[in-house]
Amino acid sequence: MSHLAIRGGKPIRSKPFPLWPVFGAEEESELLQVLRSGQWWVNACGDVADPQAVSAAKTTEFARKFAAYHEAAFGIPCSNGSAALEIALKAMRIGPGDEVIVPPYTFIATATAPLHVGATPVFCDINFDTFNLDPAKLSAAITPRTRAIIPVHFAGAAADMDAIRAIAEKHGLAILEDAAHAHGGGWKGKKLGGLGAAGTFSFQFSKNMTAGEGGIILTQDPALAELCESHVWGGRNPGRPWYEHHRLGWNYRLSEFHAAVLLGQLSRLAAQTARRMENGRSLNARIGEIPGLLPLQLPAYATTPTFHLFVMRFEEAAFGISRAAFLAALEAEGVPCSSGYAFPLYKNPLFLQQEFYPSRGHANSLGPILPVDYAAFAETCPAAERACRDAVWLEQRLMLASREDLDDVVRAIEKIWQHRTELQGLEALPR
Numbered sequence: 001m002s003h004l005a006i007r008g009g010k011p012i013r014s015k016p017f018p019l020w021p022v023f024g025a026e027e028e029s030e031l032l033q034v035l036r037s038g039q040w041w042v043n044a045c046g047d048v049a050d051p052q053a054v055s056a057a058k059t060t061e062f063a064r065k066f067a068a069y070h071e072a073a074f075g076i077p078c079s080n081g082s083a084a085l086e087i088a089l090k091a092m093r094i095g096p097g098d099e100v101i102v103p104p105y106t107f108i109a110t111a112t113a114p115l116h117v118g119a120t121p122v123f124c125d126i127n128f129d130t131f132n133l134d135p136a137k138l139s140a141a142i143t144p145r146t147r148a149i150i151p152v153h154f155a156g157a158a159a160d161m162d163a164i165r166a167i168a169e170k171h172g173l174a175i176l177e178d179a180a181h182a183h184g185g186g187w188k189g190k191k192l193g194g195l196g197a198a199g200t201f202s203f204q205f206s207k208n209m210t211a212g213e214g215g216i217i218l219t220q221d222p223a224l225a226e227l228c229e230s231h232v233w234g235g236r237n238p239g240r241p242w243y244e245h246h247r248l249g250w251n252y253r254l255s256e257f258h259a260a261v262l263l264g265q266l267s268r269l270a271a272q273t274a275r276r277m278e279n280g281r282s283l284n285a286r287i288g289e290i291p292g293l294l295p296l297q298l299p300a301y302a303t304t305p306t307f308h309l310f311v312m313r314f315e316e317a318a319f320g321i322s323r324a325a326f327l328a329a330l331e332a333e334g335v336p337c338s339s340g341y342a343f344p345l346y347k348n349p350l351f352l353q354q355e356f357y358p359s360r361g362h363a364n365s366l367g368p369i370l371p372v373d374y375a376a377f378a379e380t381c382p383a384a385e386r387a388c389r390d391a392v393w394l395e396q397r398l399m400l401a402s403r404e405d406l407d408d409v410v411r412a413i414e415k416i417w418q419h420r421t422e423l424q425g426l427e428a429l430p431r
């Protein structure tokens, strides 16, 4: 009889790994305060703003504390991480005719935020060792229309900010950090999110800090902060009549309930990040010894990797079985895992069919806005293509495991390695 759980053997793991979300007395107390106060919403913009209510609001307190934790001067809470990217681009006055460089191995919002402001996303490949933007390929993606670069700190490890900044400065481009995976993450000892013109975070359910939904924009620039705030508040300006609107804003507000939960979550962030780092580094060292499993590299500048995901590259030839068989076997051993993004963003029907604004025929001062051949990025982004074929993801809640729990992850992988011949020749197995 086979030893592998997928072949009827006993799974390494029968009890669950740490559950997510983690919450307790802090979140309960903050939430109850909001509930009982009746102050479920606070007017922070317009002529009727009550400065006392605004400064007592949970959204204000959270914005201040989250920004301070990330060494940023301003924090503007909003409804989610996708909106945060869009608001930041609007405040940076990026629009039709402008190009924004984005990686193709990320969540869709990184690339569709430029589309939502009428700009054109242009894909630049990632580095296969880090899954972050490859600065060596950035210059080739720059045209006279390029206005900004959105590096994603993928899985919570810093992108190569020295190299990206040098190129951005040379070409006069703004940097918008997508730090949706990187709460509390660091680059050369500094916090991520406050390094460029703006940085954005998500508090969606899977993220390292969550209120179910939510987002925030960080910036060091007071003028940009004011514009972001106005966009979140339907285009209002502070001190001006409530029904006077100055720009095309929207209702992107975060509720007081969300901010209450996030205050509780923020109080756990440092300890949780330390645990994720310890576990992530330990897994890196232990799994890296198994042939065919290459954890992502952590460059020295990625000083506080937050391990939003633990990512390995699976080499089928070296391990001797298909990635699909490995994933199915690992799941059967009781370790939740996935293959991540099935294809790079530019292969989405959205891009291939160009179902978006600006429609063809628009122009700006640099001439007509021509359609982009998104299918062609498959040629210039080989690392992203390979990442989609090879990646194995473990989710962040596993990184909160105890030492003994983590040992089970390693034992499960070692077991599959030892019994791999039982899975040879199989493309995929029933889960």
Ligand SMILES: Cc1ncc(COP(=O)(O)O)c(C=O)c1O
Pocket (backbone or CB within 6 Å): 080, 081, 082, 083, 106, 107, 109, 110, 152, 178, 180, 181, 201, 202, 203, 204, 213, 214, 215
């Ligand atoms: C890299 C990245 N950017 C942006 C977002 C968007 O965040 P939200 O889901 O809060 O809109 C996500 C969420 O999955 C993400 O992973």
